[in-house]
Amino acid sequence: MYILGIGCYYHDSSAALLNDGKIVAAAAEERFTRMKHDTSFPINAINYCLKSQEITIDDVDYIGFYEKPFIKFERVLFQHIEMFPRSFKTFLSSTPSWLNEKLRTIGTIRKKLKYKGDVMFIEHHMAHAASSFLASPFNKAAILTIDGVGEWTTTAYGICKDNNINLIKEIKFPHSIGLLYSTITAYLGFSVNNSEYKVMGLSAYGIMDTKKNPYYKRLKKVIDIKDDGSYRLNMKYFIYHYANRMPSKKLCDLLGGPIRKKDGEITKRHKDIAAALQMITEEVVVKILSYLHKVTKLDNIVIAGGVGLNSVNNGKILKNTPFKHIWIQPDAGDGGTSMGVALYIYYTILGNKRDYVLKSAYLGPEFISKEIREFLDFHKIKYSEFKNDDELVKRVAHLIYKNNIIGWFQGKMEWGPRALGSRSIIANPCNPEMKDILNLKVKHREYFRPFAPVVCRDDVEDYFDCDTPLPDSTDFMLMVYPIKKKWHDKIPSVTHVDGSGRLQTIRREQNSLFYDLIREFEKFSGIPILINTSFNIRGEPIVCNPYDAYRCMMGTGIDYLVIDRFLIAREDNPHHMWNSKQDIKD
Amino acid sequence: MGVVSKMSIIRLFFKGFKQGIHEFGTSIGSIINSVLLTLTYFVGVGLTSVVAKAVHKHFLETEISKRKKTYWSDLNLTKKPIEEYYRRF
Numbered sequence: 229m230y231i232l233g234i235g236c237y238y239h240d241s242s243a244a245l246l247n248d249g250k251i252v253a254a255a256a257e258e259r260f261t262r263m264k265h266d267t268s269f270p271i272n273a274i275n276y277c278l279k280s281q282e283i284t285i286d287d288v289d290y291i292g293f294y295e296k297p298f299i300k301f302e303r304v305l306f307q308h309i310e311m312f313p314r315s316f317k318t319f320l321s322s323t324p325s326w327l328n329e330k331l332r333t334i335g336t337i338r339k340k341l342k343y344k345g346d347v348m349f350i351e352h353h354m355a356h357a358a359s360s361f362l363a364s365p366f367n368k369a370a371i372l373t374i375d376g377v378g379e380w381t382t383t384a385y386g387i388c389k390d391n392n393i394n395l396i397k398e399i400k401f402p403h404s405i406g407l408l409y410s411t412i413t414a415y416l417g418f419s420v421n422n423s424e425y426k427v428m429g430l431s432a433y434g435i436m437d438t439k440k441n442p443y444y445k446r447l448k449k450v451i452d453i454k455d456d457g458s459y460r461l462n463m464k465y466f467i468y469h470y471a472n473r474m475p476s477k478k479l480c481d482l483l484g485g486p487i488r489k490k491d492g493e494i495t496k497r498h499k500d501i502a503a504a505l506q507m508i509t510e511e512v513v514v515k516i517l518s519y520l521h522k523v524t525k526l527d528n529i530v531i532a533g534g535v536g537l538n539s540v541n542n543g544k545i546l547k548n549t550p551f552k553h554i555w556i557q558p559d560a561g562d563g564g565t566s567m568g569v570a571l572y573i574y575y576t577i578l579g580n581k582r583d584y585v586l587k588s589a590y591l592g593p594e595f596i597s598k599e600i601r602e603f604l605d606f607h608k609i610k611y612s613e614f615k616n617d618d619e620l621v622k623r624v625a626h627l628i629y630k631n632n633i634i635g636w637f638q639g640k641m642e643w644g645p646r647a648l649g650s651r652s653i654i655a656n657p658c659n660p661e662m663k664d665i666l667n668l669k670v671k672h673r674e675y676f677r678p679f680a681p682v683v684c685r686d687d688v689e690d691y692f693d694c695d696t697p698l699p700d701s702t703d704f705m706l707m708v709y710p711i712k713k714k715w716h717d718k719i720p721s722v723t724h725v726d727g728s729g730r731l732q733t734i735r736r737e738q739n740s741l742f743y744d745l746i747r748e749f750e751k752f753s754g755i756p757i758l759i760n761t762s763f764n765i766r767g768e769p770i771v772c773n774p775y776d777a778y779r780c781m782m783g784t785g786i787d788y789l790v791i792d793r794f795l796i797a798r799e800d801n802p803h804h805m806w807n808s809k810q811d812i813k814d
Numbered sequence: 815m816g817v818v819s820k821m822s823i824i825r826l827f828f829k830g831f832k833q834g835i836h837e838f839g840t841s842i843g844s845i846i847n848s849v850l851l852t853l854t855y856f857v858g859v860g861l862t863s864v865v866a867k868a869v870h871k872h873f874l875e876t877e878i879s880k881r882k883k884t885y886w887s888d889l890n891l892t893k894k895p896i897e898e899y900y901r902r903f
Contacts, residue, residue, distance in 0.1 A: 298903035306873035308855070312863035319855050320848060333902065348899040354891055384889055398889035402874055452878045458885035463876045576893055 230287055232277065233570030234270060234337070235294035235355070237330050239421045240563035241270040244591075244643075245277035246570040249584050251363070253277040254591040254643045256563050259772040265422055266769075270566075271340055276593055285341045292569035294562075295352040297333055299379040301326055303401060311470035318472055348577070350569045352378025353395060353533070356560075359568025360532035361388040362575050363586035364555040365700065370524040371395070372516060375533030375562070376406035376421070385520050388530065391575045391582055402469040403460045405512050406534050408451065411466055411474040412505045416498050417488030420474065427502045428540050429677050430494070432726040434503025443497075443504040446482050451508060457516030494676070510541050510548075517549040527552040532568070536560030536706075537645065539730050543708040546695040553697075558589040558644030558704035567643075588738045589648050589704055592641025595774060600792050603774045610800040614793045617741055624790050625748035628656050628758065632787040633670055635763055637777045638741055642770070646705040647762035648732060649682065649742035651770045651777070653786060655721070655759040656749075657681055662721040662759060669785035673766045680705055681722035682732040682760035684746050691715050691757065692731055705732040705760075722759055732760055
């Protein structure tokens, strides 16, 4: 039985295909259209899912959509009524897309896919919950879904058992910790629904002490947090419920200055505001989870929703709450809801026995050697070819050790926003200058952004002060942990300013080539860790196909591209045709 | 001027004319849309809002209360009969 899950029209459109209870293909639309956070109907992602299983749309038994569009429209309409006449501009700008597109979901699915079967609609937060719990290793768990907003819900908690998920309580729009995070992201001059992770990275440069950070007290005025973690925002500080912008003038006054201009200087004030926001977010999540544990008395917690991508917060949950085990799926944000809706239909609505755990995020497109060779030959690209994986791993590990930057393109593309060793840029973490080289010459991004370490799972406890037992979500780069002090100087390029690292663990059974590469690098350096960052330039989605990868390499300071068994040196090929530097966006 | 170049000028003219008409139509469509949406906003949304405010009805709960012990509200979202999932509401 095939079930296709679809999520679209807000941000991060995606599609996921389930075959007899197992996710067999999943991808975000942005990877195909090359528009970051693409909101459009995910026709390319759907086509990929179908093609990967060599089926047509007629073979699909059910299609699931990730929200109830009419309930969401009701909320939007109520916003306009409540905020009349201040909502006039947003009414004019947003209503046409509702009438032309968002309320015609069934028609669009039938027309674009020529699909005649059943279409089901699942509530947004239920799709989030299902994406996490039904892919988790737990039979029983407490659940927290926390994001910007679904239909009405912004935060919900509940209990999951076997095939069933019961979301018991909620916090409703306009009160949203996700939207608070986005508002401060906008205030700090970064793009909303895109750069929240930059604010998270910036927060480590500010004062992470509630008593010493001057903005913590100020920011607490915008939110009332109860002992059980429930909260409400003081809406005088926000305008997102009636305008296309987020912070109000009152918020700017509270934080002591206007919204930072996009390319403006990042001062200590900005860093402290980011830190204050991060502390408040952590406070809310810890309070909710402590209360949730009291209510459910369960040891397992699963988290979903955009706030579940806050890896700094995630790494502190087991330490600061009574929960003993945590699970977060690789795409905890809206992109993951397509997977959630497919799982929910198969396991909860249709009641099939649960026997699936998501163990790997490699669910996207892959390219065979023949296709890659044809691409390289067609474009007259100079390359060499390795005879086998052993030779490849040895040569590439040596290149990394000699401080070359490698574009690593192997196998199936990752599901979710993180590059996990299929579409990665990898480099030497022992070189103290590598962070600046990568930030300025390769990624063309802000100086303060940290790089993630990828480490063999067997070695993690030697290098990190992490939870024991180690949560499986570290495989998806979703937890930040302190790096042990003695290693700070040895792996400076993956040690953030506060001594932490956004850890990715890798097991050989998940990705043997990547695992072996790290082991081979260890033979040269003595360290089984590499820098792993997403294979893209700022503002672009992660590369999907060989063309994207080659184009990205030629427009950046990447020295070599390793694609399948082919090695391409940047210096051997002409640059002028492939200058992607000009395409840098925020 | 040859017959061929005359034809290409005519073709170019009609191509430009067609494009102009299309853009004109799009602009007119946007104007009509804006007028209709403005009317809907002030008559439909506006009147409802005025009446709601008169009877103290709120569509968004924005009040912060220090006296309240919790802001959690009941959701009780769980498995429903299958026909519920075919609805968009």
